[in-house]
Amino acid sequence: MKDETREWLCYAAENLAVAKLALDAGYFNSAIQNAQQAAEKALKTVLIDHDIVFPKTHRLRQLKGLLASHGQDVPITVEECGAFDSIYMDTRYPSASVLPDFVPDLATTQSFLAVAARVLAVVQKQIEMG
Numbered sequence: 001m002k003d004e005t006r007e008w009l010c011y012a013a014e015n016l017a018v019a020k021l022a023l024d025a026g027y028f029n030s031a032i033q034n035a036q037q038a039a040e041k042a043l044k045t046v047l048i049d050h051d052i053v054f055p056k057t058h059r060l061r062q063l064k065g066l067l068a069s070h071g072q073d074v075p076i077t078v079e080e081c082g083a084f085d086s087i088y089m090d091t092r093y094p095s096a097s098v099l100p101d102f103v104p105d106l107a108t109t110q111s112f113l114a115v116a117a118r119v120l121a122v123v124q125k126q127i128e129m130g
Helices: 003-025 028-049 060-069 078-087 106-129
Strands: none
Touching: 003 028, 003 106, 028 060, 028 078, 028 106, 060 078, 078 106
C-alpha cells in the first residue's frame, strides 16, 4: 500500500471516529459533516491508490462518477452521494447561505454514519486486498 493511500485511509477513519463521538454527544450536524468527510476521503483514497487524477472537489457524486469512468466500483449509491452533497458546507463559517436545508435528527444522522462506515470499510478491504 502506498504511503499516501495509508494517510488518506487514516484521515477518513479519523473523520468517522469524530463523527461517532459527535453523534454520541448529540451534535448531529457535526456528526454528519464528519461522516461526509469520511466518505469523501474514502473515495479519494481509491482515486489516489489507482493514480487517478481528480479535481479539487467535495462532491461525492462527482468523485463516484470519476471512479466509475475508470472502472472502479465503490459501495455508495448516487442517491447517497446526493444526500451527502446536500449537507456539505463549502465553508466552515455558518451563515444562512451555507447551512443545511434541514435540521438533522438522530435517525438521519445514524444513517449518514452508517453509509460512511460502509464505504470506508469496503474501501479499506479493497485496498488491502488490492
